[in-house]
Amino acid sequence: MQPRVDFISLGVRSVAASRRFYVDGLGWPVHREFPEVVFIQVNHGLILSLWDAGQMQAEAAVDAPAAVPAAVPCITLSHNVASADEVDQVVAQAQAAGATVVASPKTQPWGGYTGYVADPDGFRWEIAFNPTWTVDDGGRVTV
């Protein structure tokens, strides 16, 4: 598993309010947006995702709620890999390293294949194969 963060997703109460702050207020350009999420590129190959908290929680629906720490922060760090098989491998590697599997890998409605694990403090990592995600040599993301 490479040491790499590809997305930072903040679970926000209002995507419109977040958009007003980051896009209108700070002047950060939108990379792509949908009603439930706004993507902003914030470094080489790195996307900040302002994501409706309810939908974010629904997508990362836990397999076994009792196993998850009570105060899971509404933030996810994403690590993208090249195939669904690699998602399974990395989730297994993380589990072997001591992570809690929060949501077993599965195909998502948007076409990707993702699993969620929690680190020793409950910080969530999404391990994702996203067939639409590319990063060019200059670090510019297309998603």
Added chain:
Amino acid sequence: MQPRVDFISLGVRSVAASRRFYVDGLGWPVHREFPEVVFIQVNHGLILSLWDAGQMQAEAAVDAPAAVPAAVPCITLSHNVASADEVDQVVAQAQAAGATVVASPKTQPWGGYTGYVADPDGFRWEIAFNPTWTVDDGGRVTV
């Protein structure tokens, strides 16, 4: 204010436990470490900081506790700038955009000058001038 995240700091209960997970378990190389924090490079110009939660909270000590949302996540996204003056300017710009100033800019014991603001959901951003931080053309951080 450029759209850029330079550090992701996770406030962890045990730096040793986090180190065992990320470094020993996942095999991610340490960039630099101290008893209270471990730095790992996780993308072009991007550092993941596993930081003792108590010390992290102390450094970002709030100016006015009552003004801060009750459930501030133990995570900070950092945006680095080139001078102390620029920290003041960016904190003012963020405030004008609707951010709450959590900690007014000040000189830190480690030599930097930083202020903390919270976005509409309470996610904390550190606006920092760190005189020891550089990123080379290939994206490799020195800190």
